[in-house]
Amino acid sequence: MAMVRGVLLDESLLFAEDAAGNVYFLPGAEALLRRLQYSKLHVGISYGEGLSSQKVAFLTRMAALHSSDCVLLNTSCVGDAFYRMLPSWGSAGESCFYVTSEKDEGLSLRLRTQGWKIVILSSQDGRADNNTEAVFIDRLEELYVTLCHFSKMAFHDKMIVTIGYVMKPSREEDFAKRGAFPMYPTPNGLMFVPLRFDLPLASQIEEVDVILHKATDEIISIDPGSFSDLSKGISYSRGMQELRRYMWNHPNCCVVDPLDNIYPLLDRLRIQQILIGLEDIYSETCCRIRAPHFLKVDSFHDLHLAERLLEAKLLFPNIVKPQVACGVADAHSMAIVFKGEDFKNLSVPLPAIIQEYIDHGSLLFKFYVLGDKIFHAVKKSMPNSRFLLSSSAKNGFKPITFDSLKSLPTDKDMQLNTNEQPLEVGLVTDAANWLRKTLNLTIFGFDVVVQEGSGDHVIVDVNYLPSFKEIPDDVAVPAFWDAIKSSYESRKVK
Secondary structure (H helix, E strand, O other), X not given: OOEEEEEEEEHHHOEEEOOOOOEEEOOOHHHHHHHHHOOOOEEEEEEOOOOOHHHHHHHXXXXXXXXXXXXXXXXXXXXXXXXXXXXXXXXXXEEEEEEEOOOOHHHHHHHHHOOOEEEEEOOOOOOEEOOOOXXXXXXXXXXXXXXXXXXXXXXXXXXXXXXXXXXXXXXXXXXXXXXXXXXXXXXXXXXXXXXXXXXXXXXXXXXXXXXXEOHHHHEEEEOOOOHXXXXXXXXXXXXXXXXXXXXXXXXXXXXXXXXXXXXXXXXXXXXXXXXXHHHHOXXXXXXXXXXXXXXXXXXXXXXXXXXXXXXXXXXXXXXXXXXXXXXXXHHHEEEEEOOHHHHOOOOOOOOEEEEEOOOOOOEEEEEEEEOOEEEEEEEEOOOOHHHHHHHHHOOOOOOEEEEOOOOOOOOOOOOOOOOOOOOOHHHHHHHHHHHHHHHXXXXXXXXXXXOOOOOOEEEEEEEEOOOOOOOOHHHHHHHHHHHHHHHHHHHHHO
């Protein structure tokens, strides 16, 4: 058995043509081409004679768009274009797959003499056909696991770790475009394959060694009264429910990271309580790293709210956030309030966390923890309270409301100046290591601001499996792979 290096897809699997000659994608075909484009496999689209010039032109454009070859394969002979393509598609110990919807024994025989494997999209049951030496799949989406299966068989004497991942399509594509999810082994021996909720899950998981997930992408709702035990208060999509049951019934299944480990990051109150432990981190400088002052409220009409704010060391302005940190639509609906009256009719969902607003010169330091490696980047952030108060005055001194995922209040004239707010990298690195041990997470991120005047380093947000897109891909992606491999090895030992 040879390692899979290339995939040649017959155009009949991908496209159809209507009576007017318009060519369109078949269901699942466009997603397949996008995934394969970033898979590190050689990919091509083949077609036979007799197609209209319009369709051939369309195939050529689509192949170019998805970084694929476009090859004419005659039923009577394998064309010259195919032989010219061969040297770039594989070498000794590697094989290629031809995926089609039709049995063509002549063509299949010629391809097999070149070391190719034939995959046929058919309703016929079974992974292989002993007579034709072909592999049969029922749906196009099964191709991912099929390729993974044969690649892993080729490395039976070597350690290849297969990662099955679950996340929303836009996030997956963001990672894939940066080369993070190859289906050809990485230098440290990882292969990635998407897990599909519209296919039987157990048979897919049998082919993988690690489950990598962004479970928050699959949250439908969170019961606000369940923060004492979020595992019972979260409603997941049907597919994620099935995956959770599988993980529960198979405790030895390696997961990056276990659901119980990420639950604290869904609760802003729990995050704040954890961050209080930062006070124990010693600094040789005059700076300290800490959590922001905060207060949890169940109502904005509490008669004692003003007193409670003072007890919590909260002076105006404050930033108000839902207690639910992610996974639901309004988790990022926030407000900046400047006086007690601003809490009246505030639209931030309850329960909520009132947090001190820290003047930080519009500088936000984003830290990323990938296993034992720590990176950071600088981003423009919200301006100081003086500017925000001026903006509020222009709007009748109303609270400033915003969605933190879409648009933050900003000062367009403010220029980034990292010298104004020096960052004590060693201090934050110590905090990152402390958080990794405390949270027991493999991949997470957090945001730090440096308070003007005091120089306090304040962690204002923590999140699971961030995109780390501010870090160069040639640095971040290998660290991402190493983090997953290390997590697998340590959990395997345990």
